Amino acid sequence: MLLEDVRSPQDIQDLSADELNDLAGQIRETLVTTVSRRGGHLASNLGVVELTLALHRVFDMREDQLVFDVGHQSYVHKLLTGRYWRFQSLRTFGGISGFPKRSESPYDVFETGHASTAISAALGLARARDLQGKKHSVIAVVGDGALTGGLCYEALNDAGSANTRLLVILNDNEMSIAPNVGALSSHLTDLRVSKGWNSTKRKVKSGLQRVPVVGKPLYKFIHLSKSYLKSLIVDEGFFTSLGFHYFGPIDGHNREQLERTLKLAKNFDGPAVIHVLTQKGHGYDKAEEQPERFHGTPPFYVETGDPREASPYPAYGKIMAEELNILADQDPKIVAVTAAMPQGTGLDAFGAAHPNRLFDVGIAEEHAVTMAAGMAAGGLKPYVAIYATFFQRAFDQLVHDVAMQKLPVVFLLDRAGLVGEDGATHHGVFDLAQTLPVPGLTVLAPRDIGELRLMMCWTKEAAGPVVIRYGRKSFDMNERFPNRKFVPGHWEVLLPGADCCLLATGSMVREAVTVHDILEEEGIAAAVVNCSTLKPLDETLLRAFADRPLFTMEEHVLTGGFGSAVNNFLVAEELSAPKIAFGLPDTFVQHGSRGRLLRFLGLMPEQMANRILAVLKPSIKENPDE
Numbered sequence: 020m021l022l023e024d025v026r027s028p029q030d031i032q033d034l035s036a037d038e039l040n041d042l043a044g045q046i047r048e049t050l051v052t053t054v055s056r057r058g059g060h061l062a063s064n065l066g067v068v069e070l071t072l073a074l075h076r077v078f079d080m081r082e083d084q085l086v087f088d089v090g091h092q093s094y095v096h097k098l099l100t101g102r103y104w105r106f107q108s109l110r111t112f113g114g115i116s117g118f119p120k121r122s123e124s125p126y127d128v129f130e131t132g133h134a135s136t137a138i139s140a141a142l143g144l145a146r147a148r149d150l151q152g153k154k155h156s157v158i159a160v161v162g163d164g165a166l167t168g169g170l171c172y173e174a175l176n177d178a179g180s181a182n183t184r185l186l187v188i189l190n191d192n193e194m195s196i197a198p199n200v201g202a203l204s205s206h207l208t209d210l211r212v213s214k215g216w217n218s219t220k221r222k223v224k225s226g227l228q229r230v231p232v233v234g235k236p237l238y239k240f241i242h243l244s245k246s247y248l249k250s251l252i253v254d255e256g257f258f259t260s261l262g263f264h265y266f267g268p269i270d271g272h273n274r275e276q277l278e279r280t281l282k283l284a285k286n287f288d289g290p291a292v293i294h295v296l297t298q299k300g301h302g303y304d305k306a307e308e309q310p311e312r313f314h315g316t317p318p319f320y321v322e323t324g325d326p327r328e329a330s331p332y333p334a335y336g337k338i339m340a341e342e343l344n345i346l347a348d349q350d351p352k353i354v355a356v357t358a359a360m361p362q363g364t365g366l367d368a369f370g371a372a373h374p375n376r377l378f379d380v381g382i383a384e385e386h387a388v389t390m391a392a393g394m395a396a397g398g399l400k401p402y403v404a405i406y407a408t409f410f411q412r413a414f415d416q417l418v419h420d421v422a423m424q425k426l427p428v429v430f431l432l433d434r435a436g437l438v439g440e441d442g443a444t445h446h447g448v449f450d451l452a453q454t455l456p457v458p459g460l461t462v463l464a465p466r467d468i469g470e471l472r473l474m475m476c477w478t479k480e481a482a483g484p485v486v487i488r489y490g491r492k493s494f495d496m497n498e499r500f501p502n503r504k505f506v507p508g509h510w511e512v513l514l515p516g517a518d519c520c521l522l523a524t525g526s527m528v529r530e531a532v533t534v535h536d537i538l539e540e541e542g543i544a545a546a547v548v549n550c551s552t553l554k555p556l557d558e559t560l561l562r563a564f565a566d567r568p569l570f571t572m573e574e575h576v577l578t579g580g581f582g583s584a585v586n587n588f589l590v591a592e593e594l595s596a597p598k599i600a601f602g603l604p605d606t607f608v609q610h611g612s613r614g615r616l617l618r619f620l621g622l623m624p625e626q627m628a629n630r631i632l633a634v635l636k637p638s639i640k641e642n643p644d645e
């Protein structure tokens with residue numbers, strides 16, 4: 020059967036083993052071809068081809084409910100649920116999302132993007148089912164990486180005593196994005212390697228006979244199949260102690276074995292975990308060899324695996340790590356913390372230079388922040404690098420554990436602003452609303468890589484908590500505007516202009532310069548100010564420039580962002596408020612290239628210039644001397 024003819028999971032129910040193997044090959048080919056053009060999460064999807072096929076054959080997802088943790092591994096599910104023909108549009112503006120989307124398909128039951136939410140969501144769905152007298156199954160697919168997140172434990176603890184039917188598939192590929200970390204990861208390794216056949220058999224017998232409803236028949240069934248029993252191990256450890264029945268570990272690329280185990284677990288009258296072993300990148304040699312590189316990849320050449328386009332400037336994370344290495348060479352108290360993203364944040368370079376001073380805590384942003392607070396209270400100087408979107412989780416830790424105690428922790432918020440193709444769950448557009456209201460924080464946003472270097476250097480003097488936000492796309496403006504010095508709380512006037520003033524921050528500084536150039540052609544002299552300290556505001560400069568029309572520009576939601584902070588100050592001082600605050604509206608922005616999204620939001624320089632012209636032209640005409 021051709022993959023393109025699969026309109027729904029019903030179409031794969033009667034296929035032979037050979038046909039299913041062939042279909043798995045077509046799925047892998049489609050994944051590699053599409054992601055090589057569109058970018059996306061390749062290695063994780065290649066690893067769940069057989070698992071997803073098995074899930075859609077054993078369960079009827081028209082009734083049963085499937086929740087993917089993170090959701091980056093839902094491409095195979097999308098291909099099997101009627102989205103093959105739209106799959107070419109993966110991650111493009113208006114096209115198929117890289118994550119589950121309820122608006123896309125009734126088969127996408129719950130939206131994800133951030134890690135460790137699936138067991139909680141699935142438990143909620145199971146309770147909703149029970150209270151409404153329904154009978155369908157609820158399944159959560161969770162990676163071993165996601166299982167390092169604290170929310171999973173809260174959910175397991177709750178579910179283990181909830182007396183409800185819930186199936187957790189633990190997709191264990193020994194990797195988060197980087198190799199997985201932590202004690203539970205070691206426990207999973209133990210489960211993988213240490214269970215011998217003899218002890219297994221005993222435990223299976225005693226374990227399964229105690230299981231209500233299906234225990235005895237289940238044991239009898241298994242007893243018939245010795246070879247099957249060899250791969251089914253009931254462990255008395257972690258999951259069992261939480262009240263879950265544990266199956267596994269089983270080979271996640273053996274579809275028939277998966278289907279057999281899923282059929283058994285389906286009838287379990289309580290919470291159960293199936294521990295499935297998969298290989299990240301399975302079936303594409305480049306991704307098997309470099310699963311971390313192909314976790315989330317930009318478009319690439321299939322033959323070589325090389326990216327199709329190189330970025331013109333080094334990433335902000337790379338610059339940050341270079342500077343941090345210099346600081347750490349001078350100060351032994353400097354340490355760095357990552358929440359499972361050493362490569363994405365650039366901290367892998369810090370770890371290479373200072374292996375004992377990089378702490379990867381797993382996908383555990385709340386813990387990362389409070390742990391860093393403890394490090395600071397203990398006399399160290401921690402630098403915590405987290406993507407802005409994942410930092411959302413750690414609001415209370417920032418307020419309660421860091422800021423209230425004025426602890427000198429430096430937060431490096433990468434991917435602030437629009438991230439592009441990963442879409443709504445990943446845009447870093449709420450961090451200013453999260454940090455600007457917090458007393459005692461210094462909040463910074465560099466205009467380019469040179470200014471980030473200066474800011475990093477300054478952090479060695481900072482006595483309290485500091486937040487530096489920077490985007491996925493880096494800039495270098497040094498040629499036109501040399502990076503001379505950075506003084507916190509002092510904004511940089513890049514271009515003078517008496518007709519109006521563009522107050523821009525971070526990535527928007529570069530756009531503001533282009534707006535300035537467009538306005539100049541229209542005879543308007545716009546001052547451009549690089550507002551690189553967002554807290555505290557440069558009140559002196561603001562007072563001085565409040566005599567002309569002001570326009571703020573930021574890559575952040577307008578509510579609670581830079582524009583509102585400026586507005587609040589000006590209103591409090593009884594000065595004139597900004598004419599237009601350019602930023603993101605009160606809506607979740609979907610996926611697409613950054614350029615396409617900026618255009619959609621009216622934030623391209625010519626669009627902003629036109630709106631400014633519409634405001635200024637009448638007054639300019641009235642004052643021809645200016």
Ligand SMILES: Cc1ncc(C[n+]2csc(CCOP(=O)(O)OP(=O)(O)O)c2C)c(N)n1
Nearest residue numbers: 063133134162163164165194195196359409
């Ligand atoms: C809260 C949060 N932090 C970080 C991430 C970034 N992230 C996406 S996938 C991933 C690794 C997930 O590993 P695992 O659950 O084992 O899935 P795999 O890709 O290995 O199948 C990480 C760290 C995220 N999505 N959410």
